Amino acid sequence: MELNIDLMVNSLPLLIAGAGITVEITAMSVFLGLVIGCMVGIARLCNIKPIRYIANVYVDFIRGTPLLVQIFLVYFALPGIIGSRVDPFVAAISACSINSGAYIAEIFRAGIQSIDKGQMEAGRSLGMSWAQTMRYIIMPQAFKRIIPPLGNEFIAMLKDSSLVSVIGFEELTRRGQLIIARTYASFEIWMAVALVYLVMTFAVARFTGYLERRFDTK
Amino acid sequence: MKKLLVFLMMAVMACSMMLAGCGGDKKEEKKAEPAKVLRVGTEPAFAPFEFPKEGSKELTGFDIELIQAIGKQMGTKVEIAGMGFDALIPALNAGNIDAAIAGMTITEERKKAVTFSDPYYTSGLIVMVKKDNTAVKSVDDLKGKRIAAQIGTTGEMKARKVEGAKVTTFNTQDEAALELKNGGVDAVIGDLPVVEYFLTKGGDKFAMTVGEKMEAEQYGIAVKKDSKLAADINKAMAELKKNGEFDKIYKKWFGEKK
Numbered sequence: 001m002e003l004n005i006d007l008m009v010n011s012l013p014l015l016i017a018g019a020g021i022t023v024e025i026t027a028m029s030v031f032l033g034l035v036i037g038c039m040v041g042i043a044r045l046c047n048i049k050p051i052r053y054i055a056n057v058y059v060d061f062i063r064g065t066p067l068l069v070q071i072f073l074v075y076f077a078l079p080g081i082i083g084s085r086v087d088p089f090v091a092a093i094s095a096c097s098i099n100s101g102a103y104i105a106e107i108f109r110a111g112i113q114s115i116d117k118g119q120m121e122a123g124r125s126l127g128m129s130w131a132q133t134m135r136y137i138i139m140p141q142a143f144k145r146i147i148p149p150l151g152n153e154f155i156a157m158l159k160d161s162s163l164v165s166v167i168g169f170e171e172l173t174r175r176g177q178l179i180i181a182r183t184y185a186s187f188e189i190w191m192a193v194a195l196v197y198l199v200m201t202f203a204v205a206r207f208t209g210y211l212e213r214r215f216d217t218k
Numbered sequence: 219m220k221k222l223l224v225f226l227m228m229a230v231m232a233c234s235m236m237l238a239g240c241g242g243d244k245k246e247e248k249k250a251e252p253a254k255v256l257r258v259g260t261e262p263a264f265a266p267f268e269f270p271k272e273g274s275k276e277l278t279g280f281d282i283e284l285i286q287a288i289g290k291q292m293g294t295k296v297e298i299a300g301m302g303f304d305a306l307i308p309a310l311n312a313g314n315i316d317a318a319i320a321g322m323t324i325t326e327e328r329k330k331a332v333t334f335s336d337p338y339y340t341s342g343l344i345v346m347v348k349k350d351n352t353a354v355k356s357v358d359d360l361k362g363k364r365i366a367a368q369i370g371t372t373g374e375m376k377a378r379k380v381e382g383a384k385v386t387t388f389n390t391q392d393e394a395a396l397e398l399k400n401g402g403v404d405a406v407i408g409d410l411p412v413v414e415y416f417l418t419k420g421g422d423k424f425a426m427t428v429g430e431k432m433e434a435e436q437y438g439i440a441v442k443k444d445s446k447l448a449a450d451i452n453k454a455m456a457e458l459k460k461n462g463e464f465d466k467i468y469k470k471w472f473g474e475k476k
Contacts, residue, residue: 177369
């Protein structure tokens with residue numbers, strides 16, 4: 001098997017530009033996912049039944065269906081219902097962030113539940129409200145604990161964002177497919193694509209490690 | 219807990235050994251000349267050439283019946299594998315399949331990567347737009363417009379040659395048509411017989427073709443570069459043409475020859 005190194009090198013600029021879009025989708029989706037996840041995570045611990053119920057349904061539905069199917073639903077099925085077209089970028093971001101939100105909700109819930117019950121009781125007996133205790137006592141402690149799983153979720157989303165290639169969105173994986181469709185050099189291009197993903201996930205993993213040390217109080 | 223860990227580690231090691239084994243097999247496979255079974259790759263969402271029978275996962279269509287007749291003539295069993303259109307040529311080169319029949323146009327670029335059989339169908343490209351579109355009369359009106367096409371097809375290549383056009387690629391022709399329906403693009407460029415079939419199967423509710431057929435294209439069966447299989451396929455196809463079998467299949471899917 002002869003390896004066409006030139007082709008690998010020549011296609012790198014195109015792939016790296018695609019990687020920029022991958023990062024864009026991932027960063028926006030995980031950020032929106034954080035907002036959704038934070039609310040849903042707390043909602044799942046809420047004493048008010050309907051809120052808890054809705055949050056449970058959301059997590060069950062999203063976690064129980066593949067992201068690929070969710071992307072198809074948003075992009076190809078939704079326009080039939082709402083009667084207008086969904087922009088591919090909007091479709092990609094909404095499918096990914098709604099998906100990510102469900103996983104991050106579970107991360108938040110686990111983080112909050114991992115904090116000793118005594119902390120809430122202590123806060124409340126000092127005269128703080130439930131929300132205040134949550135905001136000033138529980139959350140800061142929980143946040144430190146959820147940094148590793150959040151980093152994990154970011155890496156997972158970085159890779160899963162490759163699924164939006166099915167709606168013609170030209171992120172890293174689609175760029176690779178398009179180059180292969182023209183050059184048929186599947187080995188070289190998939191290797192290059194894998195390498196670019198690896199560089200990105202490695203950087204995220206190191207950054208998460210840095211954050212962990214940074215917030216370590218010991 | 220410790221026992222569990224040991225077990226997990228063993229499982230991981232066993233898996234990696236199995237994977238290493240797989241790698242070894244591949245090399246041997248490459249050397250062995252495929253004899254008894256003809257492994258054929260196709261992209262199974264391309265009616266009327268290849269598509270699943272209603273309510274079944276079995277494929278049918280002109281290409282499928284033709285390759286089965288060719289296999290019969292050659293005395294080999296035909297096994298059909300579905301994959302993305304853009305994956306067919308890489309799969310041939312990697313030795314995952316022996317031949318690809320997927321309404322694939324014989325082009326100079328593709329000839330550099332694979333060897334083609336004699337052409338078996340004359341096709342061409344056509345522009346499809348929404349029914350209410352009066353601005354686009356032919357491909358020349360597509361400058362600067364949004365065009366959808368199937369990835370890796372001659373339709374995509376044609377679309378990319380249109381000046382200033384924004385091209386979106388989809389994995390199947392159906393998805394490109396769906397994008398047109400949803401208003402994501404102004405036009406689809408695809409293979410004429412496939413677009414026409416799509417229109418007769420209900421697509422004409424929202425879409426129509428405009429302009430003349432472009433680029434007289436010929437479909438061929440692709441095999442690995444310089445494989446002797448091409449000669450065998452050609453021989454079988456010539457026999458099928460002589461004994462009328464080819465015409466029978468052709469008539470079944472397209473009616474009388476134009």
